[in-house]
Amino acid sequence: MHPIVGCMEKDSRLVVGLMSGTSADGVDAALCRITGHGTASKIEQLGFVFQPFTGEIRREILRLASGNSACAADFCKMNFLLGELYVQAVEALCNQTGVRAEQIDLIGSHGQTFWHIPLPETYLGHSFRSTFQLGEGSVLAQRFGCPVVSDFRVRDVAADGLGAPLVPYSEFLIYRSETECVALQNIGGIGNITCLLPACRLEDVFAFDTGPGNMVMDAVYTELTGGEKTFDEGRVAFRPMLFSEYRSYEPYPWRIKRSSNFEWDCIAMPSGTSVGGGNYSRLSTLMLGISQRTKHSRLSWELLKTIACTEEMQTMVYTELSGVSALHSVTESDEVARLLQLDSQDTASRGMSTLPVIMEDTLATPRFARYHQAMESADRLITEAMSADKNFELQLLQIQQQLDVALTS
DSSP, rough: OOOHHHHHHHSSEEEEEEEEOTTTTTEEEEEEEEEGGGGGOOOEEEEEEEEOHHHHHHHHHHHOOOOOSOHHHHHHHHHHHHHHHHHHHHHHHHHHHTTGGGGGEEEEEEOOEEEEEEEEETTTTTEEEEEEEEOOOHHHHHHOOOOOEEOOOHHHHHTTOOSSOHHHHHHHHHOOOSSSOEHHHHHHSSSEEEEOOTTOOGGOOOOOOOOOOHHHHHHHHHHTTTTSSOOOOOTTTOOOHHHHHHHHTTTTTTHHHHHHSSSSOOOOOBBBBTTTTBBHHHHHHHHOOOOTOOOOOHHHHHHHHHHHHHHHHHHHHHHHHOOOSSHHHHHHHHHHHHHHHHGGGGGGHHHHHHHHHHHHHOOOOOOOOOOOOHHHHHHHHHHHHTTSSOOHHHHHHHHHHHHHHHOOO
Protein backbone atom coordinates (compact mmCIF):
# COMPACT_ATOMS: atom_id res chain seq x y z
CA MET A 1 0.00 0.00 0.00
CA HIS A 2 1.29 3.45 -0.90
CA PRO A 3 2.08 5.54 2.23
CA ILE A 4 -0.28 8.33 1.17
CA VAL A 5 -3.15 5.82 0.89
CA GLY A 6 -2.44 4.47 4.37
CA CYS A 7 -2.35 8.02 5.73
CA MET A 8 -5.72 8.94 4.23
CA GLU A 9 -7.40 5.80 5.57
CA LYS A 10 -6.61 6.75 9.17
CA ASP A 11 -9.42 8.40 11.18
CA SER A 12 -7.01 10.89 12.75
CA ARG A 13 -3.83 12.27 11.19
CA LEU A 14 -1.04 14.62 12.34
CA VAL A 15 -0.28 16.93 9.44
CA VAL A 16 2.32 19.69 9.10
CA GLY A 17 1.67 22.62 6.76
CA LEU A 18 4.53 24.81 5.50
CA MET A 19 4.25 28.19 3.83
CA SER A 20 6.80 30.78 2.75
CA GLY A 21 5.00 33.66 1.11
CA THR A 22 5.73 36.22 -1.56
CA SER A 23 7.03 38.65 1.06
CA ALA A 24 9.95 36.22 1.59
CA ASP A 25 10.26 36.97 5.30
CA GLY A 26 10.39 33.38 6.56
CA VAL A 27 8.62 30.03 6.93
CA ASP A 28 5.28 29.52 8.70
CA ALA A 29 4.84 25.98 10.04
CA ALA A 30 1.63 24.66 11.61
CA LEU A 31 0.87 21.25 13.15
CA CYS A 32 -2.76 20.18 12.88
CA ARG A 33 -4.79 17.15 13.81
CA ILE A 34 -7.23 16.32 11.01
CA THR A 35 -10.04 13.91 11.80
CA GLY A 36 -12.64 12.55 9.41
CA HIS A 37 -12.59 12.60 5.64
CA GLY A 38 -13.65 14.87 2.79
CA THR A 39 -15.91 17.82 3.55
CA ALA A 40 -16.73 16.28 6.95
CA SER A 41 -13.11 16.72 8.08
CA LYS A 42 -12.38 18.60 11.31
CA ILE A 43 -9.15 20.52 11.82
CA GLU A 44 -7.50 21.33 15.15
CA GLN A 45 -4.31 23.39 15.32
CA LEU A 46 -1.81 21.96 17.81
CA GLY A 47 1.15 24.26 17.25
CA PHE A 48 2.62 27.06 15.15
CA VAL A 49 6.10 28.48 14.61
CA PHE A 50 7.56 31.18 12.41
CA GLN A 51 11.17 30.76 11.30
CA PRO A 52 12.45 34.05 9.83
CA PHE A 53 14.89 34.07 6.93
CA THR A 54 18.19 35.81 7.51
CA GLY A 55 18.62 39.11 5.71
CA GLU A 56 21.12 37.50 3.35
CA ILE A 57 18.74 34.69 2.37
CA ARG A 58 15.80 37.06 1.93
CA ARG A 59 17.84 39.35 -0.32
CA GLU A 60 18.92 36.37 -2.44
CA ILE A 61 15.32 35.13 -2.79
CA LEU A 62 14.18 38.58 -3.90
CA ARG A 63 17.11 38.86 -6.29
CA LEU A 64 16.29 35.56 -7.96
CA ALA A 65 12.57 36.43 -8.04
CA SER A 66 13.30 39.74 -9.78
CA GLY A 67 14.36 37.84 -12.92
CA ASN A 68 17.21 40.22 -13.61
CA SER A 69 20.54 38.52 -12.89
CA ALA A 70 20.34 34.83 -12.06
CA CYS A 71 21.57 31.58 -13.54
CA ALA A 72 20.37 27.98 -13.41
CA ALA A 73 22.98 27.12 -10.75
CA ASP A 74 21.53 29.74 -8.39
CA PHE A 75 18.02 28.27 -8.68
CA CYS A 76 19.39 24.74 -8.20
CA LYS A 77 21.09 25.67 -4.94
CA MET A 78 18.18 27.75 -3.68
CA ASN A 79 15.80 24.81 -4.26
CA PHE A 80 17.71 22.60 -1.83
CA LEU A 81 18.53 25.42 0.59
CA LEU A 82 14.80 26.10 1.02
CA GLY A 83 14.24 22.36 1.52
CA GLU A 84 16.74 22.45 4.41
CA LEU A 85 15.08 25.57 5.90
CA TYR A 86 11.70 23.81 5.74
CA VAL A 87 13.23 20.87 7.63
CA GLN A 88 14.44 23.24 10.34
CA ALA A 89 10.94 24.73 10.63
CA VAL A 90 9.39 21.27 11.09
CA GLU A 91 12.01 20.37 13.71
CA ALA A 92 11.23 23.61 15.61
CA LEU A 93 7.54 22.74 15.46
CA CYS A 94 8.22 19.26 16.88
CA ASN A 95 10.25 20.77 19.71
CA GLN A 96 7.45 23.20 20.53
CA THR A 97 4.64 20.62 20.54
CA GLY A 98 6.52 17.58 21.88
CA VAL A 99 5.51 15.56 18.80
CA ARG A 100 8.15 13.12 17.55
CA ALA A 101 9.13 13.29 13.90
CA GLU A 102 7.99 9.70 13.31
CA GLN A 103 4.49 10.60 14.51
CA ILE A 104 3.94 12.99 11.59
CA ASP A 105 1.63 11.39 9.03
CA LEU A 106 1.92 13.97 6.25
CA ILE A 107 3.67 17.22 5.32
CA GLY A 108 2.16 19.77 2.94
CA SER A 109 4.65 22.29 1.54
CA HIS A 110 3.60 25.16 -0.69
CA GLY A 111 7.11 26.18 -1.70
CA GLN A 112 8.55 29.62 -2.41
CA THR A 113 7.10 31.33 -5.48
CA PHE A 114 9.70 32.81 -7.82
CA TRP A 115 7.57 33.47 -10.89
CA HIS A 116 3.85 33.28 -11.56
CA ILE A 117 2.05 33.68 -14.91
CA PRO A 118 -1.65 33.02 -14.21
CA LEU A 119 -2.91 34.05 -17.66
CA PRO A 120 -1.83 32.27 -20.87
CA GLU A 121 1.22 33.69 -22.64
CA THR A 122 2.72 32.62 -25.95
CA TYR A 123 6.18 31.10 -25.78
CA LEU A 124 7.96 29.48 -28.72
CA GLY A 125 4.72 29.14 -30.59
CA HIS A 126 2.71 27.67 -27.69
CA SER A 127 0.23 29.43 -25.37
CA PHE A 128 -0.12 28.32 -21.73
CA ARG A 129 -0.17 29.39 -18.08
CA SER A 130 2.83 28.68 -15.86
CA THR A 131 4.17 29.06 -12.34
CA PHE A 132 7.46 28.30 -10.61
CA GLN A 133 8.10 27.45 -6.94
CA LEU A 134 11.22 26.16 -5.18
CA GLY A 135 11.73 24.24 -1.93
CA GLU A 136 12.61 20.62 -2.59
CA GLY A 137 9.98 18.30 -1.11
CA SER A 138 12.29 15.30 -1.40
CA VAL A 139 14.52 16.80 1.31
CA LEU A 140 11.55 16.78 3.71
CA ALA A 141 10.48 13.27 2.69
CA GLN A 142 13.99 11.88 3.18
CA ARG A 143 14.45 13.55 6.57
CA PHE A 144 11.06 12.65 8.10
CA GLY A 145 10.16 9.45 6.25
CA CYS A 146 6.55 10.47 5.57
CA PRO A 147 4.60 11.47 2.46
CA VAL A 148 5.17 15.07 1.35
CA VAL A 149 2.65 16.87 -0.83
CA SER A 150 4.02 19.91 -2.64
CA ASP A 151 3.59 21.89 -5.86
CA PHE A 152 0.00 22.84 -5.00
CA ARG A 153 0.14 25.91 -7.21
CA VAL A 154 1.74 24.02 -10.10
CA ARG A 155 -1.01 21.39 -10.04
CA ASP A 156 -3.74 24.05 -9.97
CA VAL A 157 -2.25 25.80 -13.01
CA ALA A 158 -1.85 22.45 -14.79
CA ALA A 159 -5.59 21.92 -14.19
CA ASP A 160 -6.23 25.23 -15.99
CA GLY A 161 -6.62 27.20 -12.77
CA LEU A 162 -5.02 30.52 -11.92
CA GLY A 163 -2.83 29.02 -9.20
CA ALA A 164 -4.37 31.29 -6.54
CA PRO A 165 -5.91 31.53 -4.12
CA LEU A 166 -5.32 28.05 -2.75
CA VAL A 167 -6.95 28.41 0.68
CA PRO A 168 -10.72 28.32 -0.10
CA TYR A 169 -11.06 24.57 0.50
CA SER A 170 -9.54 24.73 3.98
CA GLU A 171 -11.58 27.86 4.78
CA PHE A 172 -14.72 26.02 3.66
CA LEU A 173 -13.91 23.23 6.12
CA ILE A 174 -13.16 25.56 9.04
CA TYR A 175 -15.39 28.63 8.70
CA ARG A 176 -18.59 27.75 6.80
CA SER A 177 -21.85 28.51 8.58
CA GLU A 178 -25.40 27.26 8.15
CA THR A 179 -26.91 30.70 8.84
CA GLU A 180 -24.34 33.41 8.06
CA CYS A 181 -22.47 34.64 5.03
CA VAL A 182 -18.74 34.57 5.76
CA ALA A 183 -16.08 36.56 3.88
CA LEU A 184 -12.41 35.98 4.72
CA GLN A 185 -9.79 38.49 3.60
CA ASN A 186 -6.22 37.20 3.66
CA ILE A 187 -3.56 39.89 3.43
CA GLY A 188 -0.55 37.89 2.34
CA GLY A 189 2.12 39.08 -0.06
CA ILE A 190 -0.78 39.07 -2.51
CA GLY A 191 -4.18 39.45 -0.83
CA ASN A 192 -7.17 37.23 -1.57
CA ILE A 193 -10.74 36.86 -0.38
CA THR A 194 -12.96 33.80 0.07
CA CYS A 195 -16.76 34.07 0.19
CA LEU A 196 -18.87 31.38 1.89
CA LEU A 197 -22.63 31.74 1.49
CA PRO A 198 -24.96 30.41 4.21
CA ALA A 199 -25.23 26.59 4.11
CA CYS A 200 -23.00 26.60 1.03
CA ARG A 201 -21.80 23.51 -0.76
CA LEU A 202 -18.20 23.20 -1.93
CA GLU A 203 -19.18 24.17 -5.48
CA ASP A 204 -20.81 27.39 -4.14
CA VAL A 205 -17.52 28.75 -2.76
CA PHE A 206 -15.91 31.54 -4.75
CA ALA A 207 -12.60 33.29 -4.19
CA PHE A 208 -10.23 35.63 -5.97
CA ASP A 209 -7.04 37.66 -5.51
CA THR A 210 -7.47 41.26 -4.40
CA GLY A 211 -4.04 42.58 -5.40
CA PRO A 212 -0.78 43.39 -3.61
CA GLY A 213 -0.95 43.03 0.17
CA ASN A 214 1.84 43.03 2.71
CA MET A 215 4.49 43.17 -0.03
CA VAL A 216 3.68 46.88 -0.24
CA MET A 217 3.43 47.33 3.53
CA ASP A 218 6.75 45.55 4.06
CA ALA A 219 8.45 47.70 1.43
CA VAL A 220 7.11 50.89 3.06
CA TYR A 221 8.17 49.78 6.54
CA THR A 222 11.62 48.79 5.30
CA GLU A 223 11.98 52.27 3.81
CA LEU A 224 10.71 53.99 6.98
CA THR A 225 13.19 52.12 9.18
CA GLY A 226 16.12 52.62 6.83
CA GLY A 227 16.32 48.89 6.20
CA GLU A 228 16.66 47.96 9.88
CA LYS A 229 13.35 46.05 9.84
CA THR A 230 11.52 44.36 7.00
CA PHE A 231 7.99 44.18 8.41
CA ASP A 232 5.78 45.83 11.03
CA GLU A 233 4.73 43.66 13.97
CA GLY A 234 1.69 45.86 14.58
CA ARG A 235 3.41 48.54 16.64
CA VAL A 236 3.16 51.18 13.91
CA ALA A 237 -0.05 50.30 12.07
CA PHE A 238 -2.09 50.22 15.30
CA ARG A 239 -0.48 53.15 17.11
CA PRO A 240 -2.87 56.09 17.50
CA MET A 241 -1.66 59.35 15.97
CA LEU A 242 -1.33 62.24 18.39
CA PHE A 243 -3.13 65.40 17.38
CA SER A 244 0.16 67.26 17.22
CA GLU A 245 1.44 64.61 14.79
CA TYR A 246 -1.72 64.82 12.72
CA ARG A 247 -1.34 68.60 12.38
CA SER A 248 2.20 68.20 11.01
CA TYR A 249 1.69 65.04 8.95
CA GLU A 250 2.74 66.12 5.46
CA PRO A 251 1.31 63.25 3.36
CA TYR A 252 -2.20 63.89 4.76
CA PRO A 253 -4.74 64.92 2.06
CA TRP A 254 -4.79 68.67 1.54
CA ARG A 255 -8.53 69.10 2.02
CA ILE A 256 -8.37 67.39 5.45
CA LYS A 257 -5.36 69.42 6.58
CA ARG A 258 -7.09 72.57 5.38
CA SER A 259 -10.05 71.85 7.61
CA SER A 260 -7.91 71.10 10.67
CA ASN A 261 -6.38 74.56 10.92
CA PHE A 262 -8.20 75.53 14.13
CA GLU A 263 -7.56 75.99 17.85
CA TRP A 264 -7.67 72.55 19.46
CA ASP A 265 -9.72 72.73 22.64
CA CYS A 266 -12.53 71.07 24.61
CA ILE A 267 -15.69 73.16 24.53
CA ALA A 268 -19.26 72.65 25.71
CA MET A 269 -21.53 72.27 22.69
CA PRO A 270 -24.73 74.39 22.40
CA SER A 271 -27.87 72.26 22.50
CA GLY A 272 -30.66 74.59 21.44
CA THR A 273 -34.14 74.34 22.91
CA SER A 274 -34.62 70.59 22.46
CA VAL A 275 -32.93 69.77 25.77
CA GLY A 276 -33.97 72.74 27.83
CA GLY A 277 -31.82 75.47 26.37
CA GLY A 278 -28.65 74.60 28.26
CA ASN A 279 -25.40 73.17 26.99
CA TYR A 280 -24.80 69.52 26.31
CA SER A 281 -21.90 67.49 25.01
CA ARG A 282 -21.79 64.43 22.84
CA LEU A 283 -19.28 61.78 23.86
CA SER A 284 -18.75 58.34 22.37
CA THR A 285 -19.07 55.74 25.11
CA LEU A 286 -17.51 52.35 25.68
CA MET A 287 -20.08 50.07 27.31
CA LEU A 288 -18.99 47.05 29.34
CA GLY A 289 -21.29 44.23 30.38
CA ILE A 290 -21.37 40.68 31.68
CA SER A 291 -23.08 37.92 29.73
CA GLN A 292 -25.79 36.08 31.63
CA ARG A 293 -24.33 32.84 30.23
CA THR A 294 -20.93 33.31 31.86
CA LYS A 295 -19.69 30.68 34.26
CA HIS A 296 -17.43 33.20 35.98
CA SER A 297 -19.77 36.01 37.04
CA ARG A 298 -17.75 36.95 40.16
CA LEU A 299 -14.46 37.16 38.24
CA SER A 300 -16.20 39.09 35.45
CA TRP A 301 -17.54 41.59 37.98
CA GLU A 302 -14.10 42.05 39.52
CA LEU A 303 -12.59 42.59 36.06
CA LEU A 304 -15.27 45.14 35.17
CA LYS A 305 -14.66 47.04 38.41
CA THR A 306 -10.91 46.98 37.82
CA ILE A 307 -11.34 48.47 34.34
CA ALA A 308 -13.98 51.05 35.22
CA CYS A 309 -13.09 52.10 38.76
CA THR A 310 -9.31 52.08 39.17
CA GLU A 311 -7.28 55.18 38.35
CA GLU A 312 -4.48 53.17 36.72
CA MET A 313 -6.79 51.51 34.19
CA GLN A 314 -8.78 54.68 33.55
CA THR A 315 -5.56 56.58 32.88
CA MET A 316 -4.76 53.96 30.24
CA VAL A 317 -8.14 54.72 28.63
CA TYR A 318 -6.72 58.15 27.83
CA THR A 319 -3.08 57.27 27.15
CA GLU A 320 -3.68 54.12 25.08
CA LEU A 321 -7.18 54.56 23.61
CA SER A 322 -7.42 58.37 23.36
CA GLY A 323 -10.65 58.21 25.36
CA VAL A 324 -12.00 60.31 28.24
CA SER A 325 -12.09 58.69 31.67
CA ALA A 326 -15.26 58.62 33.74
CA LEU A 327 -13.25 59.42 36.90
CA HIS A 328 -12.71 63.06 37.91
CA SER A 329 -9.54 62.02 39.72
CA VAL A 330 -8.11 60.95 36.35
CA THR A 331 -9.39 63.73 34.09
CA GLU A 332 -8.14 66.34 36.58
CA SER A 333 -4.81 64.62 37.28
CA ASP A 334 -1.41 66.17 36.55
CA GLU A 335 -0.45 63.22 34.31
CA VAL A 336 -3.44 63.58 31.98
CA ALA A 337 -2.91 67.35 31.89
CA ARG A 338 0.71 66.76 30.90
CA LEU A 339 -0.28 64.36 28.11
CA LEU A 340 -2.94 66.73 26.80
CA GLN A 341 -0.36 69.50 26.85
CA LEU A 342 1.84 67.42 24.53
CA ASP A 343 -1.06 66.94 22.13
CA SER A 344 -2.52 70.41 22.12
CA GLN A 345 0.29 72.73 23.20
CA ASP A 346 -0.85 75.99 24.86
CA THR A 347 -4.60 75.21 24.79
CA ALA A 348 -4.34 72.35 27.28
CA SER A 349 -5.24 74.34 30.40
CA ARG A 350 -8.47 75.64 28.85
CA GLY A 351 -9.34 72.14 27.63
CA MET A 352 -8.81 70.46 30.98
CA SER A 353 -10.80 73.10 32.86
CA THR A 354 -13.73 72.51 30.51
CA LEU A 355 -13.57 68.72 30.58
CA PRO A 356 -15.27 68.23 34.00
CA VAL A 357 -18.09 70.52 32.88
CA ILE A 358 -18.54 68.46 29.73
CA MET A 359 -18.73 65.26 31.77
CA GLU A 360 -21.35 66.69 34.13
CA ASP A 361 -23.55 68.08 31.34
CA THR A 362 -23.32 65.12 28.94
CA LEU A 363 -26.68 63.69 27.91
CA ALA A 364 -27.70 60.79 25.71
CA THR A 365 -27.83 61.81 22.05
CA PRO A 366 -31.49 62.48 21.16
CA ARG A 367 -33.11 59.99 18.82
CA PHE A 368 -35.91 60.85 16.44
CA ALA A 369 -37.56 59.45 13.34
CA ARG A 370 -35.08 58.95 10.48
CA TYR A 371 -32.19 59.79 12.83
CA HIS A 372 -29.59 57.65 11.05
CA GLN A 373 -30.55 58.98 7.61
CA ALA A 374 -30.24 62.54 8.91
CA MET A 375 -26.81 61.88 10.44
CA GLU A 376 -25.52 60.23 7.25
CA SER A 377 -26.81 63.12 5.13
CA ALA A 378 -25.27 65.68 7.51
CA ASP A 379 -21.89 63.95 7.47
CA ARG A 380 -21.90 63.79 3.67
CA LEU A 381 -23.00 67.40 3.19
CA ILE A 382 -20.52 68.76 5.75
CA THR A 383 -17.66 66.80 4.16
CA GLU A 384 -18.56 68.25 0.76
CA ALA A 385 -18.77 71.74 2.25
CA MET A 386 -15.33 71.42 3.87
CA SER A 387 -13.73 70.49 0.55
CA ALA A 388 -15.39 73.30 -1.46
CA ASP A 389 -13.99 76.80 -1.96
CA LYS A 390 -17.13 78.58 -0.75
CA ASN A 391 -18.33 80.43 2.34
CA PHE A 392 -18.41 77.68 4.96
CA GLU A 393 -20.86 79.46 7.30
CA LEU A 394 -23.34 80.00 4.44
CA GLN A 395 -23.03 76.36 3.44
CA LEU A 396 -23.82 75.23 7.00
CA LEU A 397 -27.01 77.29 6.92
CA GLN A 398 -27.97 75.70 3.62
CA ILE A 399 -27.28 72.24 5.07
CA GLN A 400 -29.52 73.05 8.05
CA GLN A 401 -32.33 74.04 5.68
CA GLN A 402 -31.94 70.85 3.64
CA LEU A 403 -32.10 68.69 6.77
CA ASP A 404 -35.15 70.57 8.11
CA VAL A 405 -36.99 69.95 4.84
CA ALA A 406 -35.98 66.29 4.77
CA LEU A 407 -37.07 65.66 8.38
CA THR A 408 -40.43 67.41 8.08
CA SER A 409 -41.42 66.08 4.65
